[in-house]
Amino acid sequence: MMRLVRAAFDEIYALLAQMVSSLFRHGLPLTDKIAARTALTNFVLHIHPVRVRRSWIRMSYTLCLGGLSFFLFIVLTVTGLYLMFYYVPSTGHAFQDMRDLQFVITFGGVVRNMHRWAAHLMVITVWLHMARVFLTGSYKKPREFNWAIGTTLLLITLLLSFTGYLLPWDQLSIWAVTVGTNMARYAPIAGPFTRYLLLGGTVVGDNALLRFYVLHVVGLPLFGFLLMVVHFWRVRKDGFSGGL
Amino acid sequence: MAANFKRLMADSREMSRRSFFAMVGWGAFTVASLAALWESLNFMNLPRTALYEEPAAFKAGPPGDYGVGSTTVLTDKRVVINRDPDGFYAISLICTHLGCTPRYFNDVTSDLVAKGISGIKDPDTGLAATPANPALVGFKCPCHGSRYFRDAVNFFGPAPRPMDRIHVEVAPDGKLFVDRSVIVDRHFRLKV
Numbered sequence: 001m002m003r004l005v006r007a008a009f010d011e012i013y014a015l016l017a018q019m020v021s022s023l024f025r026h027g028l029p030l031t032d033k034i035a036a037r038t039a040l041t042n043f044v045l046h047i048h049p050v051r052v053r054r055s056w057i058r059m060s061y062t063l064c065l066g067g068l069s070f071f072l073f074i075v076l077t078v079t080g081l082y083l084m085f086y087y088v089p090s091t092g093h094a095f096q097d098m099r100d101l102q103f104v105i106t107f108g109g110v111v112r113n114m115h116r117w118a119a120h121l122m123v124i125t126v127w128l129h130m131a132r133v134f135l136t137g138s139y140k141k142p143r144e145f146n147w148a149i150g151t152t153l154l155l156i157t158l159l160l161s162f163t164g165y166l167l168p169w170d171q172l173s174i175w176a177v178t179v180g181t182n183m184a185r186y187a188p189i190a191g192p193f194t195r196y197l198l199l200g201g202t203v204v205g206d207n208a209l210l211r212f213y214v215l216h217v218v219g220l221p222l223f224g225f226l227l228m229v230v231h232f233w234r235v236r237k238d239g240f241s242g243g244l
Numbered sequence: 245m246a247a248n249f250k251r252l253m254a255d256s257r258e259m260s261r262r263s264f265f266a267m268v269g270w271g272a273f274t275v276a277s278l279a280a281l282w283e284s285l286n287f288m289n290l291p292r293t294a295l296y297e298e299p300a301a302f303k304a305g306p307p308g309d310y311g312v313g314s315t316t317v318l319t320d321k322r323v324v325i326n327r328d329p330d331g332f333y334a335i336s337l338i339c340t341h342l343g344c345t346p347r348y349f350n351d352v353t354s355d356l357v358a359k360g361i362s363g364i365k366d367p368d369t370g371l372a373a374t375p376a377n378p379a380l381v382g383f384k385c386p387c388h389g390s391r392y393f394r395d396a397v398n399f400f401g402p403a404p405r406p407m408d409r410i411h412v413e414v415a416p417d418g419k420l421f422v423d424r425s426v427i428v429d430r431h432f433r434l435k436v
Contacts, residue, residue: 179342179387197288201295 049236056240061136065129066235069157070228072122079115080217087167089213091206094169119161126157146234149227156224163216166209177204177212300425304412307332307420307436315381315394317348323422324348324383325412326394331433334412334422335396339385341403346383352391354378356400364400366393368430383407396430406430 021027024042029035036050086105087097101108130150133139139147166177181204185195200207302321310316310327317324317337322345324335339346353364353373364380365372371393373380383392390401397406411426412434 175344175387178344182342193289197285200288200290201297203297205297207290207295 047232047236049240053240063128063132065125065132069122069125069129070232072118072125073224073228075118076115076122077221079111079118082111083115084217089167089209091169091209094167094209098168098170119164123157123161126154130154143234143238146231146238149231149234153224153227153231156220156227160216160220160224163212163220166204166212167216169209174204177208181208301421301423303415303417304420304422306418307414310420315348319345321422321424323410323424324396325420325422328433331435332412332420333395333433334410336408336410336424336427337383338407339387339390339403340398340405340407341385341388341390341401344385344387346385346390346392346407348381349384350381351379352382352384352393353380366395366397366399368395368397369393 024038026034026038026041029038032051039045039048039050083101086101086108088094098112101112103109133147133150162177162180166173181195181198184198185191187194196202198208198211199205200211304318304321304323304325307327310325310332312327312329314327315324316326319337322337324337326333326335337345356364357373357375357378362374366380371380381394383394383396385391385401385403388402390398390403392398392403392407395406396409398404408427409430409432411423411428413421414434414436415421
């Protein structure tokens with residue numbers, strides 16, 4: 001009997017060991033060489049350089065603002081996904097769905113407020129991230145391309161914020177977007193057409209809500225995600241300055 | 245590619261069949277991509293005939309419902325109908341700054357007069373807000389604080405011009421007929 005249990009335990013242990021080794025591939029990184037190979041062959045770890053000096057990751061240099069922005073983006077994606085289960089982007093439903101999320105659905109208020117606060121915070125952290133990159137001169141060669149991607153990501157963050165603002169469909173939303181799209185109309189030549197395209201009409205109505213919703217939950221996040229992939233990859237390729 | 249093309253022009257035998265087809269291929273690809281981009285824009289630009297918005301024109305009851313000197317705000321229509329001794333006129337209640345809906349107030353001037361701001365005078369009607377007579381009726385925009393006199397002339401805040409005066413007539417059934425899509429002269433009056 002004991003032998004059977006022991007054998008079963010051994011089997012399970014072997015299985016777990018195989019799972020761990022297939023995940024990390026190289027065992028505990030006892031030497032620099034193994035550590036390097038582990039980082040190279042693992043998808044999660046490969047984002048980090050094989051070698052990292054302590055001075056490179058000094059918190060006081062980056063203040064972790066880019067990482068915080070990405071963290072908030074993940075929070076927003078997850079909470080946004082939760083909200084999508086209840087929210088219907090039509091003028092007849094949107095406001096009531098938002099109220100239900102806030103007051104009726106279990107933890108709906110928490111999820112909605114997480115989404116809202118994370119959105120506000122992300123705008124702040126992205127701005128601060130840009131300021132930090134500017135102040136440490138990290139936009140200069142060879143990182144100028146990544147600076148360009150970063151400014152586009154800032155724009156996407158702001159557009160996500162703007163499109164998300166309409167979705168609760170309350171007075172604040174409607175008039176804010178009325179004002180925002182009227183600003184677009186002031187642009188020379190393409191202005192009125194841009195407004196018509198954004199709203200899918202001449203007033204902030206059903207079409208506008210649907211368009212902003214599609215941009216908010218698919219268009220802009222997808223575009224942003226693709227740019228983020230390139231952004232992070234370039235951070236790795238451009239290397240670290242070693243903390244000046 | 246441009247260099248290839250130059251050589252092709254100079255002497256067709258200079259260009260290989262392979263690079264000629266490559267040029268044709270990339271050219272077709274570019275044209276097709278641009279066409280797809282253009283048609284994507286057209287796709288998003290829905291035809292006005294497929295717009296299920298409220299019609300611009302509507303009826304606003306018989307003229308007799310409006311007293312002389314009255315101001316009637318039709319909030320849902322975003323229209324104001326004024327009746328003066330010299331006739332009717334309709335205002336499109338859309339702020340000329342950034343498109344919010346100004347609200348009607350009995351007094352839009354006395355706080356400015358109290359602050360010592362002078363020269364608040366409607367050039368069309370000649371009405372002026374003075375320390376002796378500080379309160380004029382009008383409209384205030386909730387978004388950025390633009391203010392208008394009763395006849396839609398702007399006098400304070402960021403609004404760049406008066407609100408639009410729109411077409412109003414008496415329909416065959418005797419009711420007022422307002423068309424928000426037709427902007428008329430600011431001195432237009434409908435005599436009934």
